[in-house]
Amino acid sequence: MWEGSLKTTYLRGLAVAAAISLCSAASAQDSIKIAYVDPLSGGGASIGEIGLKTFQFIAELQNAKGGVLGKKIEIVGYDNKLNPQESLVQVQKAIDAGIRIITQGNGSGVAAAITEFVAKYNERNPGKEVIYLNYAAVDPVLTNDKCNFWHFRWDANSEIKMEALTNYMKDIKTIKKVYLINQDYSFGQAVRTDANKMMKAKRPDVEIVGDELHPLLKITDFAPYIAKIKASGADSVITGNWGQDFALLLKAAADAGLQANWYTYYAGGTGGPIAIKQTGLNHRVFQITEGFANIPHKSAQDFEKALRAKHNIGLFYPRAINQFGMLFAAIEQTKSTDPKRIAAALEGMKFNLFSGGEGFMRKDDHQFFQPIYLSSFGERGQAEPFDEEGTGWGWKLVGKVDTNNTMVSTTCKMQRPN
Amino acid sequence: MLELIIVSTLNGVLFGMLLFLMASGLTLIFSMMGVLNFAHASFYMLGAFFGFQISRWVGFWPALVLAPVLVAAIGAAVERFGLRNVHRHGHVPELLFTFGLAYVIEEVVQIVWGKSPLDFRVPAALDFPAFTIFATNYPAYKLFMLLISIGIFIALYAVLTRTRIGLIVQAALTHPHMVAHLGHNVPLVFMLVFGVGSGLAAVAGVIAGPALVTQSNMAALLGPILFVVVVVGGLGSLSGAFVASLLIGLLQTFAVSVSLSLADVVGLFGYRPAPDSLLKDIWNVTVAQIAPILPYLLLVLVLILKPSGLMGTRET
Numbered sequence: 001m002w003e004g005s006l007k008t009t010y011l012r013g014l015a016v017a018a019a020i021s022l023c024s025a026a027s028a029q030d031s032i033k034i035a036y037v038d039p040l041s042g043g044g045a046s047i048g049e050i051g052l053k054t055f056q057f058i059a060e061l062q063n064a065k066g067g068v069l070g071k072k073i074e075i076v077g078y079d080n081k082l083n084p085q086e087s088l089v090q091v092q093k094a095i096d097a098g099i100r101i102i103t104q105g106n107g108s109g110v111a112a113a114i115t116e117f118v119a120k121y122n123e124r125n126p127g128k129e130v131i132y133l134n135y136a137a138v139d140p141v142l143t144n145d146k147c148n149f150w151h152f153r154w155d156a157n158s159e160i161k162m163e164a165l166t167n168y169m170k171d172i173k174t175i176k177k178v179y180l181i182n183q184d185y186s187f188g189q190a191v192r193t194d195a196n197k198m199m200k201a202k203r204p205d206v207e208i209v210g211d212e213l214h215p216l217l218k219i220t221d222f223a224p225y226i227a228k229i230k231a232s233g234a235d236s237v238i239t240g241n242w243g244q245d246f247a248l249l250l251k252a253a254a255d256a257g258l259q260a261n262w263y264t265y266y267a268g269g270t271g272g273p274i275a276i277k278q279t280g281l282n283h284r285v286f287q288i289t290e291g292f293a294n295i296p297h298k299s300a301q302d303f304e305k306a307l308r309a310k311h312n313i314g315l316f317y318p319r320a321i322n323q324f325g326m327l328f329a330a331i332e333q334t335k336s337t338d339p340k341r342i343a344a345a346l347e348g349m350k351f352n353l354f355s356g357g358e359g360f361m362r363k364d365d366h367q368f369f370q371p372i373y374l375s376s377f378g379e380r381g382q383a384e385p386f387d388e389e390g391t392g393w394g395w396k397l398v399g400k401v402d403t404n405n406t407m408v409s410t411t412c413k414m415q416r417p418n
Numbered sequence: 419m420l421e422l423i424i425v426s427t428l429n430g431v432l433f434g435m436l437l438f439l440m441a442s443g444l445t446l447i448f449s450m451m452g453v454l455n456f457a458h459a460s461f462y463m464l465g466a467f468f469g470f471q472i473s474r475w476v477g478f479w480p481a482l483v484l485a486p487v488l489v490a491a492i493g494a495a496v497e498r499f500g501l502r503n504v505h506r507h508g509h510v511p512e513l514l515f516t517f518g519l520a521y522v523i524e525e526v527v528q529i530v531w532g533k534s535p536l537d538f539r540v541p542a543a544l545d546f547p548a549f550t551i552f553a554t555n556y557p558a559y560k561l562f563m564l565l566i567s568i569g570i571f572i573a574l575y576a577v578l579t580r581t582r583i584g585l586i587v588q589a590a591l592t593h594p595h596m597v598a599h600l601g602h603n604v605p606l607v608f609m610l611v612f613g614v615g616s617g618l619a620a621v622a623g624v625i626a627g628p629a630l631v632t633q634s635n636m637a638a639l640l641g642p643i644l645f646v647v648v649v650v651g652g653l654g655s656l657s658g659a660f661v662a663s664l665l666i667g668l669l670q671t672f673a674v675s676v677s678l679s680l681a682d683v684v685g686l687f688g689y690r691p692a693p694d695s696l697l698k699d700i701w702n703v704t705v706a707q708i709a710p711i712l713p714y715l716l717l718v719l720v721l722i723l724k725p726s727g728l729m730g731t732r733e734t
Contacts, residue, residue, distance in 0.1 A: 041533035041634065042633075042635045043635065045534045045633070046534050046535055049533075049534055184707060212677075212706060213704075213706075213707050214674075214707070215710055218710065220631050221429070221433070221629065221630055223425070223429045224671045224672075224675060225674060227426055227429070227554065228674065228675050228706075230422070230554055231419060231421060231422040244631065248631065255547075255555065256556075257547065257550070257555035271535075
């Protein structure tokens with residue numbers, strides 16, 4: 001049917017492909033692979049790359065201690081371009097490569113797609129299940145209506161964070177007019193809904209002068225939005241913006257000379273500190289996070305020093321240490337890398353946190369509970385050894401909410417596999 | 419309120435001028451050669467990246483001159499060695515060629531500079547507030563962008579209407595065959611126009627790089643708007659492209675300031691749609707939320723009502 005040379009080429013190609021697949025099958029036994037499905041190009045690349053470097057650093061540290069169950073940990077990056085459909089393609093690619101632990105965090109829209117996919121896949125492929133570790137997607141729905149046994153979340157969900165933030169804001173009498181600006185997708189809408197609800201309940205005298213939604217990671221010039229905030233006369237802005245959306249928003253604020261206080265979730269992300277420094281707003285930008293570099297806890301600060309020395313990036317994800325710490329503990333405990341057994345070990349697990357104190361993974365909804373910290377960005381004092389992104393300014397502790405004060409109820413009706 | 423209007427006008431005009439820098443080249447190329455140059459936004463991106471790299475080596479001001487010249491040379495080479503050969507096969511192969519070129523340029527940029535945004539800074543000489551309107555500062559760099567764009571528009575207009583080469587280009591815009599019959603070197607004119615068009619896009623890239631994000635997805639973000647500008651302005655019309663760019667720049671910027679929704683408008687007449695109605699998303703979406711798609715709505719309207727564009731002289 002085919003000419004001789006074409007046939008030989010085909011056979012040669014077949015042989016090479018067989019050899020390669022044999023090699024990769026052999027190496028799979030030696031390491032525990034974890035798929036990192038997050039944006040590595042486009043608008044989310046700045047954050048996605050930092051996450052990958054951080055996770056690979058954590059894996060290196062663990063491998064230096066002999067790995068887990070004697071096997072090396074390997075983090076494999078898959079670029080999902082922040083697109084839910086593309087994420088599913090990448091998750092399938094990872095599964096085809098034999099990976100059974102998926103981790104993702106950037107974008108609750110992506111998280112929602114992945115959690116449903118994982119639930120369906122595990123139902124259809126018993127014995128070949130995969131587990132999904134969510135380190136940053138904080139739309140509350142993922143541990144409420146859309147909860148499932150295979151999904152675990154290590155970051156406090158946005159409702160918890162807004163509760164803590166508004167508890168701090170309600171005591172500040174100088175707040176009179178608040179402007180809300182968020183990204184137009186599930187998380188941004190959750191932030192705006194919760195902010196509206198909680199501010200009205202705790203401070204009915206405060207006027208919400210603006211409630212803005214803008215496309216996710218598409219806008220490069222926020223000057224029109226800043227002009228609008230100026231025109232509204234707001235003294236405070238609440239925003240859930242992250243990554244490029246936050247950095248460019250503050251950059252535009254710096255250009256226009258906007259004087260307002262910023263109450264944020266993700267001001268510490270890539271580009272954020274540099275943009276805040278440009279605005280000159282000293283200790284007027286706040287963030288609510290599960291940890292930051294200047295928390296007075298020795299082992300955390302040692303880790304921070306090591307990470308900065310190696311990769312010149314700060315630790316934006318203390319929760320990643322908790323996540324992997326618990327994952328490795330679950331694997332060691334069950335002496336297995338089978339996701340079903342890891343999941344069973346993870347739920348209900350208590351853990352000594354990276355930043356000090358204790359947290360636990362609630363069994364009902366697979367939401368991790370831990371203390372939350374409010375910090376402000378500005379000039380450093382004795383208690384703040386670390387600065388951010390070479391600006392000379394650092395995060396300073398403003399308030400702490402203990403674990404038991406961060407508890408929220410859940411509507412999750414978890415279906416457990418038998 | 420007045421502050422918002424003035425600042426929005428300035429921002430809108432600025433964005434419009436940036437669009438014009440790119441659209442001018444595209445409309446000239448489109449009208450003269452019938453080539454839908456998908457890679458035009460990629461030349462804009464190349465301009466930004468070359469500008470970044472050159473400014474790293476020798477500084478921003480030399481980069482402002484060198485980067486567009488380099489990209490213009492690349493554009494001319496693309497026309498001479500690529501398009502000219504593909505041209506004889508018809509319009510669709512030309513389209514596919516530029517489409518493929520856009521992908522190739524994006525991948526090459528990612529290979530050389532990576533996928534993350536680059537730290538392309540505003541030059542220190544321009545990093546201060548130029549003036550203060552009421553309480554808002556307007557950055558000097560944006561004013562510089564505006565002035566450069568206006569300067570180039572005036573220069574382009576002067577060249578096209580007052581010089582001989584400009585007259586030949588204008589003639590070739592509408593009657594390329596006749597111009598060839600008259601003995602002018604039309605292929606050379608084409609190469610020149612393609613080169614200069616790409617160079618203009620590169621200038622836009624160099625000056626927009628520090629203000630907007632310099633990243634490998636720049637071309638994909640601005641590409642579609644360019645086509646809207648060219649079609650709305652009309653083919654064969656540089657002034658049409660100018661008017662359309664300003665219109666779209668102002669439209670998008672002002673739309674962001676308007677927080678009205680359909681529900682607000684009908685609310686004026688006393689009708690309140692139920693909060694949980696099926697169409698509640700449509701009732702409650704604000705103009706600010708749909709601001710990025712308004713140019714495309716305009717495109718659809720223009721194509722329905724006046725397909726040759728606002729000031730076009732040829733059928734789209």
